[in-house]
Amino acid sequence: MSAPIDFYFDFSSPYGYLAAHKIEALAARHGRAVKWRPMLLGVAFKATGSGPLPSIPLKGDYAKRDFLRSARFHGVPFRLPEPFPVSTVAACRAFYSLKDEQEQVKLAKALLRAYFVDNVNIGEAGNVLKVAASVNCRPDIESQAVKDRTRAEVDAAIAKGVFGSPYIIIDGEPFWGVDRFDQIERWLKAPF
Amino acid sequence: MSAPIDFYFDFSSPYGYLAAHKIEALAARHGRAVKWRPMLLGVAFKATGSGPLPSIPLKGDYAKRDFLRSARFHGVPFRLPEPFPVSTVAACRAFYSLKDEQEQVKLAKALLRAYFVDNVNIGEAGNVLKVAASVNCRPDIESQAVKDRTRAEVDAAIAKGVFGSPYIIIDGEPFWGVDRFDQIERWLKAPF
Numbered sequence: 001m002s003a004p005i006d007f008y009f010d011f012s013s014p015y016g017y018l019a020a021h022k023i024e025a026l027a028a029r030h031g032r033a034v035k036w037r038p039m040l041l042g043v044a045f046k047a048t049g050s051g052p053l054p055s056i057p058l059k060g061d062y063a064k065r066d067f068l069r070s071a072r073f074h075g076v077p078f079r080l081p082e083p084f085p086v087s088t089v090a091a092c093r094a095f096y097s098l099k100d101e102q103e104q105v106k107l108a109k110a111l112l113r114a115y116f117v118d119n120v121n122i123g124e125a126g127n128v129l130k131v132a133a134s135v136n137c138r139p140d141i142e143s144q145a146v147k148d149r150t151r152a153e154v155d156a157a158i159a160k161g162v163f164g165s166p167y168i169i170i171d172g173e174p175f176w177g178v179d180r181f182d183q184i185e186r187w188l189k190a191p192f
Numbered sequence: 193m194s195a196p197i198d199f200y201f202d203f204s205s206p207y208g209y210l211a212a213h214k215i216e217a218l219a220a221r222h223g224r225a226v227k228w229r230p231m232l233l234g235v236a237f238k239a240t241g242s243g244p245l246p247s248i249p250l251k252g253d254y255a256k257r258d259f260l261r262s263a264r265f266h267g268v269p270f271r272l273p274e275p276f277p278v279s280t281v282a283a284c285r286a287f288y289s290l291k292d293e294q295e296q297v298k299l300a301k302a303l304l305r306a307y308f309v310d311n312v313n314i315g316e317a318g319n320v321l322k323v324a325a326s327v328n329c330r331p332d333i334e335s336q337a338v339k340d341r342t343r344a345e346v347d348a349a350i351a352k353g354v355f356g357s358p359y360i361i362i363d364g365e366p367f368w369g370v371d372r373f374d375q376i377e378r379w380l381k382a383p384f
Contacts, residue, residue, distance in 0.1 A: 048249055048250055056242075057241070073374075174254055179371035192261070192264050
């Protein structure tokens with residue numbers, strides 16, 4: 001089996017959420033596993049001098065429309081949460097505090113669903129813990145070790161050039177956006 | 193026949209160039225004509241606070257790789273021109289100085305090809321005129337009337353929310369990016 005696909009995303013990113021719905025089937029079609037790697041878009045924005053889409057003139061209005069249309073296009077249940085976006089530090093820490101990879105993925109899916117379907121504000125640490133409890137996860141979001149681990153993971157992502165969400169790396173080749181899944185599909189057949 | 197598709201692009205935009213290769217066939221499959229509307233990304237960037245992709249940390253390196261890979265993916269001849277990007281004011285004025293729409297499109301295609309295939313610096317007015325002459329166009333890029341017309345077209349684009357290239361508007365619905373052509377294809381069958 002080839003190396004896993006690295007799947008970087010921010011828990012507050014609608015396009016990351018859409019990608020999360022599709023990445024496993026895509027990878028499985030080509031005999032690949034997926035390594036989920038939540039990161040913090042806010043840290044990436046400091047590197048690129050960018051900011052959250054809704055705050056950008058013209059682009060912000062377009063983005064809200066495109067989130068909804070893209071979700072319909074991909075057949076994924078979605079509502080634009082309120083507030084949006086939110087800090088995803090607590091969500092990230094909860095994820096990285098879990099040792100078991102299947103547990104991590106289960107929690108990630110639950111958090112994304114809570115935010116983008118059930119309108120739960122996962123920017124609040126208390127809500128992160130509630131969502132985790134609902135899927136029988138007991139993450140730690142307070143210990144210094146977990147804070148350090150999370151920071152190291154996010155820094156490592158930036159060092160690999162990750163500046164957006166979703167951001168997929170396959171055998172060193174980077175793809176930004178759920179709208180690159182058509183290129184990823186072809187790449188996994190044969191690099192072009 | 194339904195209303196034409198509005199196709200906004202900047203002459204210096206690789207993704208706009210790729211879209212220019214595909215938009216007419218896409219529109220024709222659905223009984224639509226295409227209205228070509230060059231604009232100036234530099235003016236849009238003032239509105240959004242953005243800048244040319246190559247100048248953005250992390251994103252710039254990714255973009256160069258993605259330009260080349262996307263061209264291969266779409267089967268379009270492409271090289272990254274040097275210099276890149278360039279001012280496209282002269283190209284825009286040349287386009288809007290022509291009265292005949294078919295002449296405009298012929299010139300647009302020649303300019304895009306000159307820049308992205310033949311590495312001609314279309315940021316220089318003299319080169320714009322040479323490319324135009326090569327396809328038997330005689331644009332005017334100096335008169336105040338043409339300058340005013342160009343400014344009015346670019347301002348009208350921004351007023352319609354155009355902030356990127358390519359940007360396609362179909363019956364009021366906006367689509368940003370050649371990577372929205374899959375959504376456009378479905379939308380033209382039936383809005384979703």
